[in-house]
Amino acid sequence: MQKNSKAKGRSLEHASHTIEFTQSEMMIGDLDVECMMIAAPFLVTVRTRNLISRFELKNQGRVFKFEPIDDMLPGKCLEINVVQRL
Numbered sequence: 001m002q003k004n005s006k007a008k009g010r011s012l013e014h015a016s017h018t019i020e021f022t023q024s025e026m027m028i029g030d031l032d033v034e035c036m037m038i039a040a041p042f043l044v045t046v047r048t049r050n051l052i053s054r055f056e057l058k059n060q061g062r063v064f065k066f067e068p069i070d071d072m073l074p075g076k077c078l079e080i081n082v083v084q085r086l
Contacts, residue, residue, distance in 0.1 A: 008046040015040050049080060061085040 016039040026033040049066040056062035066080040 008048060010046075011044045013042055013044055015042070059086060 016037055018035055018037045020035045021033055024032060026036070049069070051064060052067055053065045054062065062084050064082040064084075066082075068080070069078040070076075072078055
């Protein structure tokens with residue numbers, strides 16, 4: 001984590017989705033599959049980023065640019081730009 005990044009918290013979350021199949025639509029060997037559940041646990045890290053710049057055009061919109069996140073993937077940098085159109 002960067003020195004100027006402010007961690008707000010971490011949370012382990014879960015998402016799942018069930019897929020239902022019609023008769024003979026999904027077969028595993030001789031077994032007819034009625035439904036399948038796909039479950040995916042994931043970690044959420046919430047942190048604030050410092051605002052680097054803000055640019056606004058009257059009655060058109062604005063752009064907010066935040067400091068990049070460079071500690072997610074080695075050698076990669078995630079830039080965060082938020083565009084709001086009015």
